[in-house]
Amino acid sequence: MYGIKNTLKKLTFSFLVIAGVAGCTAQITQPTNSPQKETAQAAAYEFTLEYETLEMKDGVKLAVTFYRPVAKKPGETFPALIEMVPYRKDDFFALSDYGYGAYFAKNGYVVARVDVRGTGGSDGPVPVSEYSAAEISDAEQIIDQLSKKEWSNGNVGMYGLSWSAFNSLMTAHRKPPALKAIIAAHGSIDLFYNDVHYNSGALTLDYYSHQISTDNALPQSPDYRIDETYFKNRFDKKPWIFTWMREQQDSEFWRQESIKFKEPLSVPAYVIGGLLDGYRDFVLDVKQHSTAPVIAEIGPWNHAWPEYGAPGPNYEWRQRALRWWDYWLKGVENNVLDEPRWMAFMRTGQPPTADPAIVPGYWRCEKNWPVQGSTVQRLYPQTQQKLTGAPTSKTTSDSLKYVAGAGMAAGGWWGEQTGDMSTDDRNSLVYDSAPLTQAMEIMGNPLVHLRVAADAPFYQWSVRLEDVAPDGTVSLVSGVSINPSQRHSRLSPQALTPGEPATLTAPIHFTTWRFKPGHRIRLAISNAQFPMLWPSPTPGTTRLILGKNTWFELPVVPTRDATDATCPLPAPEPSDEAPFGKTLEDTGTVFTRQRDDEKGESTFTTTSSVVWTQYDNEFRSAESYEWHVKDASPANAHFKGKRRNTFTIDGVKIDLLGEIKVESDATHFDVTFTKTLHKDGTLIREKTWIERIPRRFQ
Known part of the structure; x- marks a missing residue:
């Protein structure tokens, strides 16, 4: 990883490292004097990290990090849990992935964290868009391959939040034989009406539309090599926002992988939503569009897992997740399907406040949906x-x-x-x-x-x-x-x-x-x-x-009465922290609203920044966005933003800046996107895309 020869040399005193040449594998066990090691010893299994690739039928190799339990007896096998996203497992998500991989690995599951083709550490060009047919086909192949590994018991689950909730649902619809169950948080079954681009059919220019195309232009990990293959496959690829802006109406483009328009889901699903999340409708959507057992939970939080979502109250969802996986992937007879399958947090009318720690209310557990007596x-x-x-x-x-x-x-x-x-x-x-x-x-x-x-x-x-x-x-x-x-x-x-x-x-x-x-x-x-x-x-x-x-x-x-309807929920458990890095700074997203009633002008801005380390490498990411409109000339609104990623890898500074501007008039959108790449302060490449897109019922 990250200039792998130097990195492995640096880890000699704190890790036992086994670097495998075939398959490009590195196994990392935790040091004996670390708190993570003590936690692992107290749990059922110790585990290793293994960095490998999986080859698809077309020859593209996908990067995967395995969190693999150490077998306690010869021939012991485990189920596999897959999470596949483009959010770069080797840098952006390495620290946050660790807690979930460690949790499930220590409880007897092999966790496979995969980068979508063309992103992160995986080979190939950036896909044509989100949730491409190639991506879902890759998921099917990964499920099949992992079910046949020597360490596998033949059963596979998919899970994830947001992107990986989407592709878990889409893959489940294809019914690969080894996929026995999924867990999905904050997903969608209707990509046009219930996603980040067109909110109930109305254009929504969220900062994500710029953020993802900037990050997709970063060099491939772990080597971060800047060469002609990188330019061809990543930097020079046209940003996705141009495709999304051209697709302003519902069509086959959006419905190709939207399971709302396909036969009901037949793979068991445990789904989680949040009352402060844009995707919260999907929980009931899945419930109503499934013939298999569904457990549904909706809490008071935002786009997050239940143990840390804001605002609270929170609970440890992973305990129920283990019982869910045990039932479907290990054949353990437990009562997970006998418990109430619908749980939602009833907000009891809090006064308006922008940042509460805890929302007043109580949990309602119901046998199923709809609630009896509705x-x-x-x-x-x-x-x-x-x-x-x-x-x-x-x-x-x-x-x-x-x-x-x-x-x-x-x-x-x-x-x-x-x-x-x-x-x-x-x-x-x-x-x-x-x-x-x-x-x-x-x-x-x-x-x-x-x-x-x-x-x-x-x-x-x-x-x-x-x-x-x-x-x-x-x-x-x-x-x-x-x-x-x-x-x-x-x-x-x-x-x-x-x-x-x-x-x-x-x-x-x-x-x-x-x-x-x-x-x-x-x-x-x-x-x-x-x-x-x-x-x-x-x-x-x-x-x-x-x-x-x-x-x-x-x-x-x-x-x-809250005392009559309270659900027994376990308190959140601390997650294992990655022993190879830490977050130094995280501002979160800061919102600013400016309204000049006299001039009839509105401006909305967001800013955020984060800095973290992994091994001896430093990573920085910062962004700012602005939306502006005048009441007298609403046709001429604008959205503009910047996102800068500065990665210092083995002393080499890679600086990628993405800039976007969307302006409109009565008949068109003018979209401009610029990528600029510097290496150690020297300009390496700059490319700008400009497109004038007709406005159609937006």
């Missing part, structure tokens, strides 16, 4: 900003001026921790219920049905469900964006006819919430959710037509 309550917006249980007797309408820069209080994606939503509500139509006389708990996807009209062919609608406290503060419960061009068909979009009424229907993103007595339920409707959604191009006015065709429904569940 009902639906329909509410209708009325004149004078009221919300009642019956439609208005006379059809009327409320007008809404489009304010393109509104929406920053809700953050960059539905579900982030938010402060008081009153600032967003000032540029919205709001409808409030009477104060509740008794508590109401909801769990599921509220449904909204709107009758609207507009003065231009295209606007977007943003719908937010909120909680208004007696003191007037407003908490965000959940929301949804609606692209009206897809109201009849996602595959065949149609423009609005100015002045002509249209009906829009959409499920609000999955949520849980207790509305307390004295609180009011609020429905807030606007035509902007900046910067989450790219602003629609025409300043003007829309109308909400009140009456029997404008309503929304709440998924009400029986209210419980």
Whole structure:
């Protein structure tokens, strides 16, 4: 690794290292005087790290790190757990991967952490896009190969968070014989409507779209060689954002690997979501799109595993994961399928706050979904900003001026921790219920049905469900964006006819919430959710037509006392820390919102930086992004950003900078992406891509 000859020499006094020439294998056992060694001795198995490659049918070799238990008796075999992502196992993810690999290896599982072809340490060119057919085919081949290893018992599982949740679900759909079960956290079965690029069909320019293409341009680990093969396969490859920007409508491009449009899933799945994560709908999606057993859990946190996700409360999910794997991969008879298969955290109506450590609420364990005793309550917006249980007797309408820069209080994606939503509500139509006389708990996807009209062919609608406290503060419960061009068909979009009424229907993103007595339920409707959604191009006015065709429904569940519904959950366990490196600095993501009402301008920025070491090498990564729009000219919004990765490997400094700018007008997007590579301060290569892409219903 990392200039492997020098690295192995440096490790002589702290590691027993066995470097295998065939297969390019390095085995590392932990030193006898390390705390990790003591932990491993106390567990069932010690383990080794092995750096190998697996060759695919087309000759491409994929880099894999094995966390392999040391057999206690001759001929002992183990199941394999695969996680395959492009996030560079040898540098970006080496430290965080270690805790999970160590945990499962010490409990009798071989963990295979694989870099997607064309990324990290794997050979081949960068794939054409995420979740390519080649990637999923590789996963099938890896499963087959590992099931036939001399150390294997023939059974394989896939697992992961985000990208590796996606490809675990996609691979499971193909039903490779050795794949017996999966664990997926924060994934999706619908790549157009429920992913980071088009939020419910509306363009979302998240910083990920720039981040991934910058990182894909880094040299291949562990040698970080800069040569013509590197330029051809990585640096000179056109960034993925150009492909995503051209694919502005649902199509076969998005549906090729989206299992929502395929036969139900038949591989058992343990799925985990978070109420503050953009992918939280997938938990219920998988539950409803599966014929195999599914265990589903949804906590109060963000895009993270349950033992550390913020905010808490947290629990140790890996204990249940072991029992899940034991049942499906080792044939251990336990009661994992006899326990409640649906668990969700019921938020009990916290006041608006941007950074709570713990969310007030309690865990609800249910035998299955839907929750027994569930009902639906329909509410209708009325004149004078009221919300009642019956439609208005006379059809009327409320007008809404489009304010393109509104929406920053809700953050960059539905579900982030938010402060008081009153600032967003000032540029919205709001409808409030009477104060509740008794508590109401909801769990599921509220449904909204709107009758609207507009003065231009295209606007977007943003719908937010909120909680208004007696003191007037407003908490965000959940929301949804609606692209009206897809109201009849996602595959065949149609423009609005100015002045002509249209009906829009959409499920609000999955949520849980207790509305307390004295609180009011609020429905807030606007035509902007900046910067989450790219602003629609025409300043003007829309109308909400009140009456029997404008309503929304709440998924009400029986209210419980927290002491009656508490689920017994183990406390988080500390993870083993990688003995070969540490994080020196991590700022997290810092958000800044600037709104000038007088000028009608909105600017949203994010910054982050991280520094870490592995062996004697130092790694730095920093990024900054900005979204900007003027209310008077919403067509001319922009997004720009920089990401710099500086890796110092055996004293050689590799500096890769990625810069992006997306500007729009009424008819097109202008996208510019530049990669710049320096080595020890000398410019090695610079390449810029520029493309003007027609704007289609975005």
